[in-house]
Amino acid sequence: MENNSVETALDQLDRAVANLRLTLDNADSVADAVHVASGGVVDPFVFRLAIFVLAIFVGYYVVWSVTPALHTPLMAVTNAISSVIVVGALLAVGISASGLATGFGFIALVLAAVNIFGGFLVTQRMLAMYKKKER
């Protein structure tokens, strides 16, 4: 009798679990369906690729529009902005548990900081020199 009831209980449990699974599955597939049409499950990679491609176009045009007289400051300023890699260093130092990762992050942070300050300041110094004829 006891055995029986346990078995029943187990059966019920099984069925409950199965039901639960079914519901969950259903919910999932509904969500999936909605997503497919709305593009909600588009891999962020595709979006990033689009952003990357468009940014290359923007870069192409924006750099061609730089006047040749300012090509040296351009090199300095692109160097400064490419140090935005500092965000990676900040994550490593700010969140990381592992000592090694923190160490690597710290080195990256220092190097990037040299570039950021050095790059922008030297550009500023250069640009301050470009003057119009005073009349």
Add this chain to the structure above:
Amino acid sequence: MENNSVETALDQLDRAVANLRLTLDNADSVADAVHVASGGVVDPFVFRLAIFVLAIFVGYYVVWSVTPALHTPLMAVTNAISSVIVVGALLAVGISASGLATGFGFIALVLAAVNIFGGFLVTQRMLAMYKKKER
């Protein structure tokens, strides 16, 4: 006794369900945590906004680089490409169950098709007229 065992079973069921819930919750929160850092749960709207903003920059530069002699074809071709709204019409006609939506979609489809063929072909006709001096 029977009563007892059923109760036990129900208890077990409850616990099982609770456990299941816990596991599910955990799984969810783990996924969430991973997502937060990786940006995986970034709302696609933000990505689309980025794409939109960059495309405006591209549009700005690309249109300024159009030679004034071709400004009339430019108006015709932008008209043609803005009919890419046809993708909405195709979805409406292709998937919709509701008769009304299909009807609206069909109208949109016809209108966009006029623009697509009209716009590209009239541009082609115009561009074919621009010739260099034969020497």
Add this chain to the structure above:
Amino acid sequence: MSVNLASFLYLVSGVLFIMALRGLSHPTTSRQGNTYGMVGMGIAILTTLALARPTLGGFFLILLGLAIGGGAGALIARRIAMTSMPQLVAAFHSLVGLAAVMVAAAAMYAPGSFGIGLVGAIHGQALVEMSLGVAIGAITFTGSVIAFLKLDGRMSGKPILLPMRHVVNAALGALLVLLIILLVGTQSYAVFWLIVLVSLALGVLLIIPIGGADMPVVVSMLNSYSGWAAAALGFTLGNLALIITGALVGSSGAILSYIMCKGMNRSFISVILGGFGGETAAAVDDGIERTVKQGSADDAAYLMANASKVIIVPGYGMAVAQAQHALRELADRLKANGVEVKYAIHPVAGRMPGHMNVLLAEANVPYDEVFELEDINSEFAQADVAYVIGANDVTNPSARDDKSSPIYGMPILDVDKAKTCLFVKRSLGSGYAGIDNTLFYKDGTMMLLGDAKKMTEDIVKAMDH
């Protein structure tokens, strides 16, 4: 097809559209650019079909729609006269606007097909994007229809100035905002159609006070609008091709409007507020007796045949008279006689950007004989004859010299620097800006009064003698 692949393909078609516009940076690359555009459109359509996987019936319906619309479009493209391009572009814009409204309506009635929720339970964000798209689309539709009617002469170009129009427009705008908020709250079809109605009315009201001659700026502005409408719907549908294209078209229209306004030395706002350029203003009557030297086709033929350099300045009148072919004949004749011939195009000559270029190209004038204002303006001093055919405002020296002139500051072609200036037009009347042209009364100017085409043909004939 997986959504990832589809999104990628939409990106590809967006990039192809960018390449299409990029091609227009030079006539030699422009045809290839147009091909890129067509390929991009093809990819967008095929991708959508692969994504939607329509039933056989749906597929048939799609083919039918494409065939009807495509056939009509192809026919129009083949038949249309080059001189009617401004009207055509306006008409096409109205179609894009209406298509945007229809797509939004379809999304409203069958949100599931677009993945934006269920009937009565559409995502709020999608509703906002959609209402923006539908409002801009509807304004584009009726606005473009009015622009078309004015440009095509089916409606008077006279500005229609309703009393209190700014108040009415502002009120309608506010109402629109309210309705959009209401739509997000209620998801009611009635509200949706109210938005459409109000926007349609707004489109009409915004455009009727603007004079017929300002329509080119309006057409460009509406082009820009149709782009923003497409982009808004692109957000709703999560479609990259639509978002990118919308931004491109939006920028393009805005830039062209800006170029036109700068070329006319007027502010965009003053154009949009309307009331300008409907009627020609009364000729200035300052009491000074002015004499005009009038000439005949024979005089003109003699002058030009003996010139060593002739610069041709075409304007709106050439388009009206369809004189481009006759003009090309004249130029050929001159070139055969050893005369150097060049064409000078003002940025706002005619009634749409690049208007003159397209007409000259139609008459087989090679594009490397056609120069922009800044490239040729210094050459008038060396020219024996400036042959001004149907142009007026773009040569008016008061824009350069007279600070009190309403067009002061607008760049002009310095035809008065040429030894002789031949002016072909039908009367001493003014042009688009309604301002008297002091050049008519100058010593070096000879007026050739008559229709541009007829006069040019007569000059060619006179050369035969």
Add this chain to the structure above:
Amino acid sequence: MSVNLASFLYLVSGVLFIMALRGLSHPTTSRQGNTYGMVGMGIAILTTLALARPTLGGFFLILLGLAIGGGAGALIARRIAMTSMPQLVAAFHSLVGLAAVMVAAAAMYAPGSFGIGLVGAIHGQALVEMSLGVAIGAITFTGSVIAFLKLDGRMSGKPILLPMRHVVNAALGALLVLLIILLVGTQSYAVFWLIVLVSLALGVLLIIPIGGADMPVVVSMLNSYSGWAAAALGFTLGNLALIITGALVGSSGAILSYIMCKGMNRSFISVILGGFGGETAAAVDDGIERTVKQGSADDAAYLMANASKVIIVPGYGMAVAQAQHALRELADRLKANGVEVKYAIHPVAGRMPGHMNVLLAEANVPYDEVFELEDINSEFAQADVAYVIGANDVTNPSARDDKSSPIYGMPILDVDKAKTCLFVKRSLGSGYAGIDNTLFYKDGTMMLLGDAKKMTEDIVKAMDH
């Protein structure tokens, strides 16, 4: 901070970086552009801090790192001589490269902090992106170090041509691909560091065969590389600011390399394959006896003081001699005497793009007296004196006239069209391209042999008499 807000802010900082480059389209907007850049960087840093919410210790560490690095950077920026800009840029690039490697290493050891998985279970896609980032970063690092050493004269500029170098490089490249595949499979630290090592070696091997004088092209190319490395890591971290910036920097470096190669009329490939420009070639000895007219500072002072128009053509020698300030004095003196003075800059004068402009700006020469080749080349015919100071290749007429010349096709400044051409250099030796300059032997040329700064100062003194 929500990730959505953070992503939006990263987008804002990307847009600010675009505006920073956009500002450089004109000197008047350039300072504002630089400010945009700084604000963009500030936003990126603050956003990351708000997102990472570091512990107090972490926060302290971050401040420390920023202080050390920032202090060093600010010091360098203040101290560096303008003539050392090429070296400085190379050195800075090496830092970006190394930083990229370090960030990738941190991500490898603590993937959780970057949300790309767990140790030993990093997402495959992230691993591929990361290895690309680390490989390009490492190549940028050692490559830039070599470029720095060559530019700074700490290493001979002579190309070091190892035997079979192309085979070795190709083999290393293939090994790199294999290692990346292996890394995705094993996630082993050893493989990761092997990738780093191989890339570091590759960076050295790729750059040592390139002659010192070609380093500017290399520096630009490495600039481009550092951009692509940043973009690759941007994909790993899902960071919009990094992706946008990487693409901007990547394009910028590529375009500058292209401009330089076009200005030298050489192909990018030939530059990268190396072996050029290390040593000056032996002077051409074609048996013809050639005479050179040599002059003194007094002769030059007399000629210039009596000229009505002088065009100054600076070149690499001006940078070497640091003669820009003396030159400015000379020009001031001439202008005070009523002589019209202009500066003509060849696109590849000096050793980096815009090199001459920056030096002239340093000496307070107003930028509206400085003209690019295409804007001034027609004016040499009207000039009485062309004062060529330390330039050589960019004036060599054989690039224009002699089809057999290795630099044939490179655009040159037509200094030989001026009535007199004064050449300031220390010898009759050749310049960067190692080609004899036939201009030295021309009638209208007077050689002023000596150091550029000394000679210019002597001319100024001579004018006092």
